[in-house]
Amino acid sequence: MQTLYSRYITTIISPIVLLISFFMIDPGLVVERMRNDLFDLFQRIEPRQDTDSPVLMVDIDEASLARFGQWPWPRPLLARLVDKASAAGAAVIAFDVIFAEPDRTSPRAMLDLWAKAGDISPETEAVMRKLPDHDEVFARSIRGAGAVVLGLALSPEATGRPPVKAGIATVGEDPRTALPSSGGAIPPLSQLVDAAAGIGSVSYPSDPDMIVRRLPLIMRSGDQLVPSLAAEAVRLATHAGAIVVKSTGASGEMAGSQTAGITSIRIGPVIVPTDPSGRLILHYAAKRQGRVVSAADLLDDRIESGRLDGTILFVGTSAAGLKDIRPSPLDPVMAGVEAHVQAVEQMVGSQYLYRPDWVRGAETLAALVLALLAGIAVAKLRPVANVAISSSTLAIVWVVAWLGYSRFGWLVDPIGPSAGIALLYVIGTVDGFVRTERDKRRIRSAFGQYLSPALVNRLAHSRSQLRLGGETRETSILFCDIRGFTPLSEAYCEDPAGLTRLINRFLTPMTGEVLAAGGTIDKYIGDALMAFWNAPLDDPDHAHNAVRAVLAMRQALVELNASLAGESLPGTEAPLSFAFGIGLNTGFGLVGNVGSDQRFNYSVMGDPVNLAARLEGQCKTYGVDAVIGEATVCAATDFTYLELDLIAVKGKTVPAHIYTVLGDATWCDAPGRSEWLAAHTQMLTAYRAGDWAAAAALLPDLQRSADAACKTLYQVYAGRLAELTAAPPHDWDGVYRATSK
Numbered sequence: 001m002q003t004l005y006s007r008y009i010t011t012i013i014s015p016i017v018l019l020i021s022f023f024m025i026d027p028g029l030v031v032e033r034m035r036n037d038l039f040d041l042f043q044r045i046e047p048r049q050d051t052d053s054p055v056l057m058v059d060i061d062e063a064s065l066a067r068f069g070q071w072p073w074p075r076p077l078l079a080r081l082v083d084k085a086s087a088a089g090a091a092v093i094a095f096d097v098i099f100a101e102p103d104r105t106s107p108r109a110m111l112d113l114w115a116k117a118g119d120i121s122p123e124t125e126a127v128m129r130k131l132p133d134h135d136e137v138f139a140r141s142i143r144g145a146g147a148v149v150l151g152l153a154l155s156p157e158a159t160g161r162p163p164v165k166a167g168i169a170t171v172g173e174d175p176r177t178a179l180p181s182s183g184g185a186i187p188p189l190s191q192l193v194d195a196a197a198g199i200g201s202v203s204y205p206s207d208p209d210m211i212v213r214r215l216p217l218i219m220r221s222g223d224q225l226v227p228s229l230a231a232e233a234v235r236l237a238t239h240a241g242a243i244v245v246k247s248t249g250a251s252g253e254m255a256g257s258q259t260a261g262i263t264s265i266r267i268g269p270v271i272v273p274t275d276p277s278g279r280l281i282l283h284y285a286a287k288r289q290g291r292v293v294s295a296a297d298l299l300d301d302r303i304e305s306g307r308l309d310g311t312i313l314f315v316g317t318s319a320a321g322l323k324d325i326r327p328s329p330l331d332p333v334m335a336g337v338e339a340h341v342q343a344v345e346q347m348v349g350s351q352y353l354y355r356p357d358w359v360r361g362a363e364t365l366a367a368l369v370l371a372l373l374a375g376i377a378v379a380k381l382r383p384v385a386n387v388a389i390s391s392s393t394l395a396i397v398w399v400v401a402w403l404g405y406s407r408f409g410w411l412v413d414p415i416g417p418s419a420g421i422a423l424l425y426v427i428g429t430v431d432g433f434v435r436t437e438r439d440k441r442r443i444r445s446a447f448g449q450y451l452s453p454a455l456v457n458r459l460a461h462s463r464s465q466l467r468l469g470g471e472t473r474e475t476s477i478l479f480c481d482i483r484g485f486t487p488l489s490e491a492y493c494e495d496p497a498g499l500t501r502l503i504n505r506f507l508t509p510m511t512g513e514v515l516a517a518g519g520t521i522d523k524y525i526g527d528a529l530m531a532f533w534n535a536p537l538d539d540p541d542h543a544h545n546a547v548r549a550v551l552a553m554r555q556a557l558v559e560l561n562a563s564l565a566g567e568s569l570p571g572t573e574a575p576l577s578f579a580f581g582i583g584l585n586t587g588f589g590l591v592g593n594v595g596s597d598q599r600f601n602y603s604v605m606g607d608p609v610n611l612a613a614r615l616e617g618q619c620k621t622y623g624v625d626a627v628i629g630e631a632t633v634c635a636a637t638d639f640t641y642l643e644l645d646l647i648a649v650k651g652k653t654v655p656a657h658i659y660t661v662l663g664d665a666t667w668c669d670a671p672g673r674s675e676w677l678a679a680h681t682q683m684l685t686a687y688r689a690g691d692w693a694a695a696a697a698l699l700p701d702l703q704r705s706a707d708a709a710c711k712t713l714y715q716v717y718a719g720r721l722a723e724l725t726a727a728p729p730h731d732w733d734g735v736y737r738a739t740s741k
Contacts, residue, residue, distance in 0.1 A: 035413050036207060039353075040329035042405045043284055047330060050285030053345045054310055057292045057337055058085070060317040064296040071322055075103040075134035077299070079141035081315070084298055086145040089309030094149035094233040096202050096316035096324075096337035099188040103134035139195040147236045148195075150188045151202035151229050154221055158184035161224065162201070163193045166235055167242035168218070168225045172249040178261030178276050179220040200232030204339060212326045212334070214279035215343045217265050217272060218245055229314075230280075230343040231267060237312050238268030245278065270347050273354040281411065282342050283353040284330045291341065292318075312348075314341050355411045367416040370397070394418055470592030475535055476546035476584065476632060477609050478519070479616040480510055480553065481528040483579040483625075491569040498570070503527050506578050509556040517549035518542075522603050532604045535591040543586050543635035547661055550582055550626050551639075557625075583616025585609075585629035614649035615658060618738065622660070623712025630657040640667040642677065642710060643684060648737045655735040662707060676705045687717065688734030696721045 058081070060071065068077060085093050102109060142148045152162055162185035182203065187193060204215050217231040227235070227243055235243055244266040261276025274280055295315070297303055316337020317324055324336035331338075346352060370393060397414045404410035482488070482503075492499035507529060511521060514531045518539055522530040531549075533542035560578060567576040589606025608631070615627040622644050633641050641659040648655045668674050679702055686695040696718070703714045724732075 031415065033209065034415050036209070036211070036213060038413070038415060039405075039411050040211070040213075042402070043329045046406055048283045048285040048346070048351055050288050050291070050345065051349070053291070053348060054091075055291070055312045055314070055341050055344045055348060056308070057335070057341050058295050058298060058313050058315045059292050059335065060295045060315070060319060060322070062319050064294055064299075065319055065321075067296040068299065071317070071319075072103075074105040075099075075138035079138045081295060081299055082138075082141040082145050082148065084301070085308060085313055086141075088298075088303060089306070089311070090145075090313045091310050092147045092149065092233050092236045092312045093145055094198075094200070094229050094312070094314045094340070095151055096229060096314055096340060098151050098153050098186060098202065099135075099138075099192050100153075100186050102189065103138075106134040107131040108133060135189055135191055139191045142192060143195040147197050149198040149200050149229060149232045149236060150192055150196045152188060152199055152226075153186040154182035154184070154201050154203045154219055154226065155186055156183035158186045160185045160187055162221050162226045163187050163190075163199055164224065164226055165197070165199050166227050166232055168227065169242050169244045170225075170247065171244060172247035172263075175218065175225070175245045175247045175262050175278065176220055176223065178247070179218065179225075179278060182219050182221055182226075185221050185226070198227075198232040198236050200227050200229035202229050202336075202340075204228070206326065210327055212282065212328050212339050214275065214281055215339050216277065216279045217274060217343075218243070218262070218278040228340070228343075230340040230347070231265065233312050233314070233340070233344055234267045234270055234347050238270060240268030243267050248276075267347070270350075272347055273352055275355070280343055280346065281353040281355075282328070282339065283346055283351055283409070284328055284342055285345065286330060312344055314344075316340075351409070353405075353409050353411055359410065359412055363413050363416050366397070367419070370417045370421050390421055393421055397421075470590050470594075472588055473535060473591050474542070474586065474588050475591060475604050475608070476533040476542045476586045476635075477589075477604060477612040478514070478531045478533075478546055478549065479528065479583040479613050480531075481581050481616055482506060483581050483620070485527045488569070491572065491574075495570060506560065506580075509560055510553050510580075513552040513556050514549050517545045517552060519546065519549055520602075523601065532591075535604060536602065543632050544638065546584055546586070547628065547632065547636045547639050550584060550628070550661055551663065553580070553582065554625060580625060581616050581619030582626040583612045583614070583619070583628075584626065584632055585612035585615055586632040586635050587611070587629075611649065611652070611656070614651070614738070617740070618644075618647065618649065618658065621738065621740075622716055624660040624709060626660050628659045628661055630659070633657075633659050638665045639663070640665060640677075642680060644713065645684075645736050646688065646734055648735055650738045650740060660710070672705060673707075676702070676707075679705070683717070687721070690728075690732050690734075692721045692724050692728075696725070 065071060082093060193199060201219050206212050215230060217228050219226045231243060245262060246264045247262050262274050262278040265272045265274055272280055293303060314337050316335055318335035325333050326336050328334040397417045401412045401414035404412040489499060510529060514521060519531040519533050520535060522532055533539050533546050539545060557578060557580060564576045568574055569576055585608050587608025589604045589608050591604045594601055594603045594605060611629060615629055618627045619625060640662045642662055644658045644660055646655050646657055668677060679698055683695050683698040683702060699714050699718055703711060706714060
């Protein structure tokens with residue numbers, strides 16, 4: 001059991017711990033990159049369904065630059081663009097542009113330039129000073145349009161404060177703790193700020209692989225919260241008075257349910273789920289021709305009537321030379337402004353991707369449970385079944401992840417659970433292969449631990465004699481246990497290694513005698529051993545050899561105790577010595593490989609085994625070192641035995657005669673021994689016949705003439721006879737019924 005447990009620890013539990021730790025710690029953001037790539041794949045397979053959205057992009061494209069000149073355009077041209085968009089019915093116009101510096105083409109700016117060159121006449125200067133400033137022209141158009149959002153940039157190098165126009169309310173914990181500071185602001189010109197209805201940040205970070213997957217709706221500059229360009233555009237479109245940032249700790253938001261931070265952002269009727277950093281996970285729609293309007297077409301009045309009515313326009317550029325190109329999961333050359341367009345489309349259509357609060361815990365639990373099941377399946381099932389179950393489980397995991405994405409917008413990561421299944425399957429398979437190959441190499445060595453070298457050699461040359469699986473055959477089974485082991489273990493309570501060495505000093509010679517008599521060591525059970533004869537090879541004299549082993553073990557014990565002379569128990573002066581009890585029985589039982597497909601033991605089972613174990617326990621009852629069953633005595637007749645009793649051992653109702661072995665067939669040739677055995681038989685006959693007075697009268701002589709190892713036996717009978725005489729039973733049948741094992 002301990003070996004099996006250790007195997008599960010090494011092949012199942014340890015890899016799971018490493019797997020979960022890897023996914024939780026995520027060194028080098030390896031897992032995050034795999035997860036991002038997977039969710040990108042989901043979006044490429046099934047992009048967001050883009051219906052006729054009121055969100056459009058006014059693209060300062062290559063054609064527009066060719067028509068109206070290089071960027072930056074004069075502000076009057078931009079004012080004209082605002083005027084035309086407003087006149088066409090645009091509800092909101094948002095510029096993904098930072099107008100941080102005055103227009104260099106303004107008349108006053110040109111005058112300053114020409115004045116330095118000294119080539120302007122007073123008349124020309126007077127005329128030009130009467131011309132309107134380009135930035136004032138642009139500001140007038142912005143103010144006239146009524147719902148224009150200008151962009152600002154947040155930068156660690158900037159020192160300015162963002163001129164935020166939106167009111168921002170917070171519910172729950174302070175969201176600033178979840179937002180990294182983005183430094184100072186690079187705002188538009190003050191006169192443009194005054195004219196604009198909203199100011200939003202155009203800045204957004206990419207992931208480490210530069211792909212834009214999230215757009216922050218709220219950012220932080222110092223202690224000030226700043227809305228994004230997309231959030232500000234939605235605020236103006238919905239006529240919201242303020243942007244409400246809801247964080248953990250608010251009503252209905254438990255701080256422990258997810259990583260502390262922002263949970264959602266409300267803009268008027270629009271409620272946007274975000275990650276803890278206030279970022280919207282972008283759910284991209286495929287490119288749609290109708291989403292983009294060329295700035296040249298708008299300026300040249302080539303837009304069909306009504307197309308811009310009620311729209312939210314984002315002004316940006318897809319021109320490669322203006323360096324606002326970003327990769328997205330669907331497009332490696334996406335215009336930077338399109339991230340804002342996609343975000344507002346999601347908010348308008350309430351089409352979101354998000355990772356629910358519970359998903360991380362669910363992924364970890366699924367990885368743990370599925371890895372455990374995979375490990376157990378590898379350990380328990382055949383390879384074909386393992387492959388089928390593992391493949392089916394992997395398919396279910398990925399189907400669940402896909403359905404979560406396509407049906408509910410949940411981003412559920414199947415990589416962790418899949419990695420757990422795959423890892424445990426590979427480890428379990430490799431482990432099984434290694435163990436199988438190692439077991440094949442160790443078969444001969446392993447049998448050498450169970451059988452005598454002579455039997456191993458016979459087995460190697462006669463493989464037909466080894467029958468795998470189970471078979472019913474007659475065997476002789478021996479159990480040997482140290483007597484008085486508890487005091488020994490208590491004496492070594494502070495030295496378990498010393499106790500182990502001491503037990504080995506006992507088991508080594510006992511094992512040697514069993515193997516020398518042709519026995520097979522079945523197992524060691526603490527301070528005890530079990531052995532049997534007549535398996536795996538045929539041994540017609542198995543009962544004889546087993547009894548011979550008992551006598552040899554008795555002599556080995558005498559020699560062992562002699563070698564221990566002078567040694568004492570730790571911390572005491574008590575001499576160190578061993579005593580044992582042996583139970584031996586013969587009968588038909590099931591012999592073969594017992595256990596499981598993963599681990600088995602060559603052993604014997606059946607009623608004769610149970611009786612042998614019970615007989616070993618009766619050594620304490622009769623004060624002898626060996627109790628032998630009647631079947632063994634009948635099969636091995638060339639020894640001298642002393643009958644101990646007619647007993648029904650605990651758990652059995654049929655009584656059996658039990659014996660102890662005194663020596664070989666010549667043992668009784670010594671003077672007085674035959675007379676003692678005859679008197680012993682006479683005592684047992686009177687005892688079983690109920691003539692307890694006659695039996696008791698024989699005990700004193702038996703006690704004096706008995707072999708030293710059997711003197712306790714007559715003390716046992718003296719006690720029994722006294723009890724029977726004092727209270728004679730009505731149903732006496734001469735059987736002693738044991739009450740303990």
